[in-house]
Amino acid sequence: MSLVYSEEQRLLADSAREFLAARSPVAAQRQLRDTAQQPGYDPQLWQEAVGLGWSGIPFPEALGGLAFGCMGLGPVFEAIGGNLAATPLLSSVVLAGSLLHLAGSPAQQDQWLTALISGERRLALALDEKPRHDPAQTALAATKVAGGYRLEGDKCFVIDGLGADAYLVAARTAGQAGDEQGISVFLLPADTPGLHINTLALIDSRNCAWLRLRDVQVPDAALLGSAGAAWSALEESLDRGRACLAAELLGAADHLFAMTLGYLKTRVQFDAPIGSFQALQHRAARLHVELQLARSAVMAGLSALEDQHLSAGERGRLVGLAKWKAGEVAALVSNEAVQMHGGIGVTDELDVGLYLKRIRVAQACLGDSDFQCARYGALKSSEN
Numbered sequence: 001m002s003l004v005y006s007e008e009q010r011l012l013a014d015s016a017r018e019f020l021a022a023r024s025p026v027a028a029q030r031q032l033r034d035t036a037q038q039p040g041y042d043p044q045l046w047q048e049a050v051g052l053g054w055s056g057i058p059f060p061e062a063l064g065g066l067a068f069g070c071m072g073l074g075p076v077f078e079a080i081g082g083n084l085a086a087t088p089l090l091s092s093v094v095l096a097g098s099l100l101h102l103a104g105s106p107a108q109q110d111q112w113l114t115a116l117i118s119g120e121r122r123l124a125l126a127l128d129e130k131p132r133h134d135p136a137q138t139a140l141a142a143t144k145v146a147g148g149y150r151l152e153g154d155k156c157f158v159i160d161g162l163g164a165d166a167y168l169v170a171a172r173t174a175g176q177a178g179d180e181q182g183i184s185v186f187l188l189p190a191d192t193p194g195l196h197i198n199t200l201a202l203i204d205s206r207n208c209a210w211l212r213l214r215d216v217q218v219p220d221a222a223l224l225g226s227a228g229a230a231w232s233a234l235e236e237s238l239d240r241g242r243a244c245l246a247a248e249l250l251g252a253a254d255h256l257f258a259m260t261l262g263y264l265k266t267r268v269q270f271d272a273p274i275g276s277f278q279a280l281q282h283r284a285a286r287l288h289v290e291l292q293l294a295r296s297a298v299m300a301g302l303s304a305l306e307d308q309h310l311s312a313g314e315r316g317r318l319v320g321l322a323k324w325k326a327g328e329v330a331a332l333v334s335n336e337a338v339q340m341h342g343g344i345g346v347t348d349e350l351d352v353g354l355y356l357k358r359i360r361v362a363q364a365c366l367g368d369s370d371f372q373c374a375r376y377g378a379l380k381s382s383e384n
Contacts, residue, residue: 003296003299003300003303004299005071005074005075006071008068008072009068009071009072009074009075010075012068012072012075012076013076013078013079015052016054016075016076016078016079016080017082019048019049019052019079020079020080020082020085021083023045023048024042024045024083024085024086025083026083026084026351026354028042028085029083029084029085029354030351030354032086032205033205033354036205038162038163038207039088039160039162039163039207040086040160040162040205040207040208041086041087041088041160041207042086045087046088046119049089050119053066054076054087054089054093055092055116055117055119056117057069057072057073057076057093058070058073058093058094058097058098059097059101059113063101063109063113063114064114064117064118065117069305070240070244070302070305071302071303071305071306073243073247073302074243074244074298074299074302075247076089077089077090077244077245077247077248077251078247078250078251078254079251080248080251081249081250081251081252081253081254081255081362082251082252082254082255083255084252084351084354084355084358086206088122088124088207089244090159090160090241090244090245090248091122091123091124091125091159091160091161092116092123092164093116093117094237094240094241094244095124095125095159095238095240095241096123096124096125096168097113097116097117098237099125099168099185099224099233100116100224101113102233102236102237103224103230103233104187104224104225107221112166112187121165121166122160122163122164122165123164123165123166123168124158124159124160124164124166124167124168124209125158125159125167125168125170125237126155126158126161126167126168126169126211127155127158127170127234127238128157128158129153129155129156130156131156132364132368133157133364133365133366133367133368133371134371135170135183135231135235135238136177136178136179136180137177137178138171138172138177138183139153139172139176139177140152140153140154140155140169140170140172140213141172142171142172142184142186144173144227145217147219147220148217148218148220148222149171149173149186149217149218149220149222149223150215150216150217150218151169151171151186151194151213151216151217151218152213152214152215152216153171153213154210154212155169155210155211155213156200156210156211157200157208158200158209158210158211159207159208159365160206160207160209161197161200161208161209161210161211162197162199162207162208162209163207164209165189165190166187166188166189166190167187167188167190167195167211168185168186168187168188168224169186169187169188169211169213170183170184170230170234171183171185172184173227173228174227174228180231181229181231182228183230183231183234184223184224184225184227184228184229184230185223185224185230185234186218186222186223187222187224188216188218188222192216192218193216193217194214194216195211195212195213196211196212196213196214197209197210197211198210198211202361203357203361204358204360204361204362206358206361236312238366239315239316239319240305241366242301242319242320242322242366242367242372243301243302243305243319243322243323245323245326245365245366246297246298246301246319246323246325246326246327247302247326249294249323249326249327249329249330249362249363250291250294250295250298250326252330252355252358252359253291253294253329253330253333253334253359254291255355256330256333256334256337256352257288257291257333257337259337259352260284260287260333260336260337260340260341261275261284263341264280264284264340274340280340283340284340287332287333287336290329290332290333291329291333293325293329294325294326294328294329297322297325297326298322298325298326300318300321300322301318301319301320301322301323302322304319305319313379313380313382313383314383316375316379317376320367320372320373320375321372321376323366323367323372324369324372324373324376327359327362327363327368327369327372328369330359330362331359334352334356334360335356337352337355337356338352338353338356
């Protein structure tokens with residue numbers, strides 16, 4: 001298990017930081033928020049990122065990818081977190097792309113995955129149905145009919161769901177909510193009759209949708225893999241997304257900590273920089289230690305996804321630990337950043353608030369701290 005990036009991955013990290021610093025500074029995200037531009041990110045920026053190979057990082061060369069694996073995604077998402085850059089990399093590539101790669105048929109991959117890697121099309125995963133993430137609680141009904149399935153239900157918190165070309169919709173073909181077995185995934189083009197897409201506003205002002213499916217009819221060819229057997233591929237795809245979110249949270253917390261240290265060194269009170277006050281030094285030292293612990297957890301989670309010697313449960317635990325630790329530390333850093341900046345820390349003109357809002361959403365996305373702890377315990381118990 002590697003807890004440091006390789007030379008290639010460090011070069012990728014440098015390239016991502018330089019690219020986003022030049023093309024997607026925090027000011028660009030503020031402008032996207034203030035102008036409420038759709039689809040919530042800069043399409044030209046995304047095409048340039050595709051040109052850099054970001055959309056092909058986790059996929060094999062046979063499909064047009066770069067075969068860099070999940071460890072290759074880590075430094076990119078750290079840079080994304082540091083710049084608050086809005087891209088569909090998580091939604092379209094990591095989540096939907098991974099699910100297509102793991103469960104899709106060759107025909108589905110030829111039609112959609114190749115176009116996704118080339119940036120011609122964008123997909124989104126429609127999974128959650130309640131305020132809290134819990135894939136096993138999938139209840140949207142997929143009823144077998146002649147020649148296909150009829151889907152009925154709602155999906156909320158669909159990341160980058162506005163303007164997507166198609167959706168991977170998790171639905172229940174057997175069992176009941178709470179069962180892992182019986183969940184299937186269907187590929188629905190955005191223009192499917194009966195599919196209604198609505199805007200869902202979040203505090204980080206990112207692209208998020210709420211889907212309503214009313215008497216949606218899909219052919220058998222829309223099903224990924226076998227009916228009722230999507231759980232394994234779905235969990236692996238979600239774990240990739242959780243590890244990438246952990247890296248994004250780490251990148252955001254790292255940058256926010258650096259901003260705060262800079263403020264402590266320049267803000268003067270009582271004729272002395274406030275960073276010279278011992279109480280603030282102790283708080284900053286604690287944040288530094290916590291960030292290093294979070295980095296170790298994130299690196300272990302990314303590395304676990306590529307370690308074939310680990311069981312699925314062990315990989316899930318390490319990824320969950322990474323998501324939990326990165327989220328807890330990012331929340332601590334954002335809270336302390338507001339406190340240490342004082343009154344200006346709660347004003348919109350300071351970027352601290354933008355980081356705090358994104359961190360709060362990323363914490364909850366694909367499972368908050370409570371979910372990760374509960375899942376960790378369940379996975380541990382299942383192996384004993």
